[in-house]
Amino acid sequence: xxxxxxxxxxxxxxxxxxxxxxxxxxxxxxxxxxxxxxxxxxxxxxxxxxxxxxxxxxxxxxxxxxxxxxxxxxxxxxxxxxxxxxxxxxxxxxxxxxxxxxxxxxxxxxxxxxxxxxxxxxxxxxxxxxxxxxxxxxxxxxxxxxxxxxxxxxxxxx
Numbered sequence: 001x002x003x004x005x006x007x008x009x010x011x012x013x014x015x016x017x018x019x020x021x022x023x024x025x026x027x028x029x030x031x032x033x034x035x036x037x038x039x040x041x042x043x044x045x046x047x048x049x050x051x052x053x054x055x056x057x058x059x060x061x062x063x064x065x066x067x068x069x070x071x072x073x074x075x076x077x078x079x080x081x082x083x084x085x086x087x088x089x090x091x092x093x094x095x096x097x098x099x100x101x102x103x104x105x106x107x108x109x110x111x112x113x114x115x116x117x118x119x120x121x122x123x124x125x126x127x128x129x130x131x132x133x134x135x136x137x138x139x140x141x142x143x144x145x146x147x148x149x150x151x152x153x154x155x156x157x158x
Contacts, residue, residue, distance in 0.1 A: 011118045041115035053143045060137035079116040
């Protein structure tokens, strides 16, 4: 008996909703369109050849330490979280006599950001040979396909 995972079901629902919105005209990418969390936070390209499946994911503004990639069952999960930076460069005239800073933000939108995407895989892959690299805001995950001859192993019945 398999246990249901309500979180996976929620992720699948959000993925389906995102696909439906894209099919209705791609309104999720419009400037003033409502955003659904998890629907299309990460833009991806999925490329397949005879040996592997390669996923290219746009993650601008993140560091490689901020990114988690996990291969589970028949899907690839990508999560990236960037925390708020507390360092503000101040000039000498921005400090008062007590050494406290006199900084006021007029707008502060660059706090923390978290994005995630679950990508269902069309082919079975080998988790041992999977690789990931991150360069210039693009995450590249290469997943070698499971060979067709690897159908498991036989077990003798005695």
